[in-house]
Amino acid sequence: MVVKVYGPDYASPKRVLVCLVEKGIEFKTVPVDLMKGENRDPEFLKLQPFGELPVIQDGDFTLFESRAIIRYYAEKYKHQGTELLGKSIEERGLIEQWIEVEAHSYHPPLYSLVMQVIFHPLLGLPQDEDLIAKSEAKLAKVLDVYEERLGRSKYLAGDEFSLADLSHIPFTHLLVTKVGKERLIRERKHVSTWWDAISSRPSWKKVSQL
């Protein structure tokens, strides 16, 4: 069964696509144009009642929320492709911890930057310079903790690449390219090395060119 992934042009669905490539799972993509409000179409809301991306269909199984989808495929295809959930319950615990840190500490200020710097101009909305400055300061503080952590292990949850690192890739790619804040990464030696390692993976090279 080929997995259908909705909204491949956006960063959250790319989190799912990188995971599918790492696991060697076939997929096809279905475009959803947020600028045209296609995420509010009644047919789309039947799949994703909050009108958000991504959502997947796998036969008659429908699932939304990117970090739920990547956990599902990492577990379903545990022994195929890259191992992304660790080798023990404790390793998985630490991976879950860093997925949560990504979701709750790293992502919110980064998402504000992406919205303010990339999408507000596209939507003709004003930029809030104060919010941009505060978001950058928050993200810098989070990255200070990452710097300390990544000085002790190659990846966030240990010495192997995992779902926790993968979850950071698509939005951090926007940070270093379109948001123009690559220095937040480059000013931190261990974070910089980590970013080079995770962003040069063949899976991301493939997904970023879709």
Add this chain to the structure above:
Amino acid sequence: MVVKVYGPDYASPKRVLVCLVEKGIEFKTVPVDLMKGENRDPEFLKLQPFGELPVIQDGDFTLFESRAIIRYYAEKYKHQGTELLGKSIEERGLIEQWIEVEAHSYHPPLYSLVMQVIFHPLLGLPQDEDLIAKSEAKLAKVLDVYEERLGRSKYLAGDEFSLADLSHIPFTHLLVTKVGKERLIRERKHVSTWWDAISSRPSWKKVSQL
């Protein structure tokens, strides 16, 4: 080994405590007073570098982020106490989906309400009436989706209580008690029935009296 849970007076650590009670896992609690800034103590920051609650110690294993900790214990003690992660990979997928909905759609407006209505007065900070109104409107929209969902299954991820429901309990308890917005729950028939079912569990009765 008795699990040490830091910060039992606050809602996020109570998410962990309800899980431990459901699984029949022994624990002891270690108070952390956020009002006194004990979460910024160097010793605490060694356990939780972001200065946030909760964090647990289980022998020499340390783990933070409440939703990572509950996943860890639900998996480690899969065959003890209440089954909280479903019986199949697909069931777990749906549970993960609704944990993520709680974290990303339900929790942020509820957290704003809790901060503005309960904690700002305690901290001598002004209340932002506009933010309170917007947060309530956002939460109401999320609850409209829940109402539709809970008209089709007894619990969020299906017909069994799971980690997805559990994750909602402590902050929703604050919503209906100290925030004084119980009507958001009671105006919706299926949400109301669901709230009665999950908040009357012996595990929550025990934890809410700690």
